[in-house]
Amino acid sequence: MLTGRTLLPDNKIASLDGRRRRSERSKQAIIDAVVDMINEGELFPTAAQVSQRAGVGLRTVFRHFSDMNTLFTLFNEDRRPHYRAMFEEGGDRTGALENRIVALAEFRAVRWEDVTAVMRFSVAQRRRYKALADNYADYQHGLLEDLKTWLPELSQQEPVILEAVVGVCSFEYWDRLRDLQGLSVEEATGVVILCLRRLLLA
Known part of the structure; x- marks a missing residue:
């Protein structure tokens, strides 16, 4: 047949x-x-x-x-599970708000130090390549949702407080403290903790 x-x-x-x-x-x-x-x-x-x-x-x-944008698209797909797991897994998200503020600041300090190079690359290139811009926006949304698991109290806060907390916990703020202001990891972590206390415990 x-x-x-x-x-x-x-x-x-x-x-x-x-x-x-x-x-x-x-x-x-x-x-x-x-x-x-x-x-x-x-x-x-x-x-x-x-x-x-x-x-x-x-x-x-x-x-x-076919072009660098396509390459960065595949780069994102290859690395996304690794970077998401870094932030969404681990850390003690229970207990009193004061304890969670400290735990969150210390947790993100370790993670930001681990991904400093790739985050600086993404910030530098995201306006040039759509793949990186889209991934960066998606990453920011994921970080916000993760932040709410640490601080569910944010749902009861004014929008201005939420935005301030997001800013304080961001890589951009961390990188400023470490790079431009020359703080050590411990000093930068202390600044983040102080800011969060003033915003959420005042």
């Missing part, structure tokens, strides 16, 4: 499978190169730098990713 299909010899199938595996390895190497460069503090990685770091040709980069 004729099926209309052309059966490939085993050696042809093996060859196609090998090419697919090589293609997937190249694609992952490119994404890994972007991750490594960003974690090392590179704010503006170029396609040429990525290809050199990944050990593939420039044409290979653009064969997998």
Whole structure:
């Protein structure tokens, strides 16, 4: 019975499978190169730098990713579960408000220190690439929802208090304290705790 299909010899199938595996390895190497460069503090990685770091040709980069926006889209998809888990899992979110304020400040201090490089990259590039802008907006929404699990009292606060708390707990504020104002992790954490106490316990 004729099926209309052309059966490939085993050696042809093996060859196609090998090419697919090589293609997937190249694609992952490119994404890994972007991750490594960003974690090392590179704010503006170029396609040429990525290809050199990944050990593939420039044409290979653009064969997998038509432009840098497409590459950053895949970068986001690859890393999003990791970064979400960092903030949404862990930390003691029970007990009195005073205790939760301290726990929240200390928890986010550790997380902000861990993701400083990628957050600086996102802030620097989000107006240039739609993929990063969309991901950054989604990330901010996720952080707000996570903040409410620490501080359910926010639902009873005036909008101006909510916005102030969001600002104090943001990466941008943390990075200002650490970078521009030159505070240590302990000092910056103390500033965040003081601000939250004044906003929520006054």
